[in-house]
Amino acid sequence: MNTEIINDLEWRYATKKFDATKKISSRDLNTLLDVLRYTPSSYGMQPLKFLVITNSELRIKLQNASFNQAQVTEASHLIVICAHLETSANHIDEMTELMSTIRSIDIDKLKGFNNYVKSALKDLSTQEMLLWNSKQAYIALGMFLSACARLRIDSTPMEGFEPDKYDELLGLHQQGLTAILACPIGYRSEEDHYSKLKKVRKPLNTLVQFIE
Ligand SMILES: Cc1cc2nc3c(=O)[nH]c(=O)nc-3n(C[C@H](O)[C@H](O)[C@H](O)COP(=O)(O)O)c2cc1C
Secondary structure (H helix, E strand, O other): OOHHHHHHHHHOOEOOOEOOOOOOOHHHHHHHHHHHHHOOOHHHOOOEEEEEEOOHHHHHHHHHOOOOOOHHHHOOEEEEEEEEOOOOHHHHHHHHHHHHHHOOOOHHHHHHHHHHHHHHHOOOOHHHHHHHHHHHHHHHHHHHHHHHHHOOOEEOOEOOOOHHHHHHHOOOHHHOEEEEEEEEEEOEOOOOHHHHOOOOOOOHHHHOOOOO
16 A cells, blocks of 8 residues: 555645645645646546635635635635536637647547547537536546645635635636636644544445455
8 A cells, every 4th residue: 555645645634724824835836736737637628727816805705605614715825616617619629729739630630539529518408518517627626635635735625605606706607617616725723623533434345346
């Protein structure tokens, strides 16, 4: 067993109280943003946008839209993971062009891939498309939480907010986006008794089944 990985995961917890005086270095922040960038997504469509919010007035308003959870204002940075409202044919074309450029592949050779993605998504309703895009946001969250733990940066995965209010405060709909997850990051306060609690996890043998 790789104990380093497990130590990271035991170290992290959903932080309830941050030390508001401690700030994340720009080096660490850049590493974490790159982790978000490297997140895999279905067909590589990356239907996501990541907001890094430091503006204190805005964060007070966002805290009000987050059932008053103090992490939103006390953490060093607030990350909001947004999904595109839809994955349009235009977006699929843009991503295909990006692939063509980065891998130096003639765009005509990617026509099959482009059509395949378009046909896979064409029958999805607006709601189904948003759900598909949102699933990609959760992958980003998982990668992000692990990377934070590696850097000994505390984090709180958060669904506990009113997405409509976030969308309005952040002007997201105008950009074709909606807020899916929030994740305050920073350093735990000594007073956060949650940091001392044992992890509640099902035993491995009830969680994992081997099929040989
Ligand atoms: C998708 C998701 C949404 C969550 N939303 C909140 C939240 O809004 N506020 C909060 O304090 N914790 C939130 N949590 C934290 C969970 O309650 C926590 O991860 C879980 O109880 C396990 O504890 P641990 O993360 O401390 O190991 C959320 C976790 C996940 C994965």
